[in-house]
Amino acid sequence: MSKTTKKSRRKKNKTINVKPTPTNKLANLGSQLKPQSKNTKRGIKLTLFFIFTILLLILVLVPKPSLLTYKKSSMVSQSVYWPGLFSSEPKLLDSTLNPRLDKEHRTLYLCIDLQQPQSCQKYRIIAEEGLFSVLMTYF
Numbered sequence: 001m002s003k004t005t006k007k008s009r010r011k012k013n014k015t016i017n018v019k020p021t022p023t024n025k026l027a028n029l030g031s032q033l034k035p036q037s038k039n040t041k042r043g044i045k046l047t048l049f050f051i052f053t054i055l056l057l058i059l060v061l062v063p064k065p066s067l068l069t070y071k072k073s074s075m076v077s078q079s080v081y082w083p084g085l086f087s088s089e090p091k092l093l094d095s096t097l098n099p100r101l102d103k104e105h106r107t108l109y110l111c112i113d114l115q116q117p118q119s120c121q122k123y124r125i126i127a128e129e130g131l132f133s134v135l136m137t138y139f
Contacts (some may be wrong), residue, residue, distance in 0.1 A: 065093075067133040068101075070108050070123040077123075080134050081108075097121075102126075 063083040070077055080093040081101065092099045097110040100120070111120040 014137060064131045065134045066109065066131070067093075067127075067129040067137060069129075070125050072121065074121045076126065076127075080137070086120040101125075 016132070063085065065080050065082045068079055068081045070079075079095060081099060082091045082093060083101075084090040090099055090101065092110070095110065097112060098114050100109040100111065100114075101107075106125040108123040108125055109120045110123065111117075113119045
């Protein structure tokens with residue numbers, strides 16, 4: 001046999017005989033797991049961001065109740081006014097009357113029947129307070 005064939009056989013044998021060690025396998029598994037864990041962390045963060053954004057939009061878009069203090073003659077009353085959701089009618093939470101609020105003129109009209117304007121009582125708004133006042137009133 002010639003020298004070149006012996007060398008080529010040795011090279012082939014060397015490349016064939018090389019086996020991965022168990023530490024290499026663990027290293028390969030670890031490198032495969034890292035991108036998946038990064039993707040799941042990123043997915044969780046993205047999901048939490050979307051949930052927070054939706055809750056913030058709901059908080060901004062949904063009408064909030066206000067605490068109205070109104071007066072007629074010497075009678076002063078305080079009630080929670082709910083402006084209504086999108087197509088629903090506004091309500092005073094402690095009254096069966098139908099309210100109509102005129103913020104520009106600071107007046108509140110409480111009507112028995114909305115179709116008949118003569119059934120409405122006119123009240124002057126003394127104070128209008130926000131959501132936290134409503135919460136503090138009931139808690």
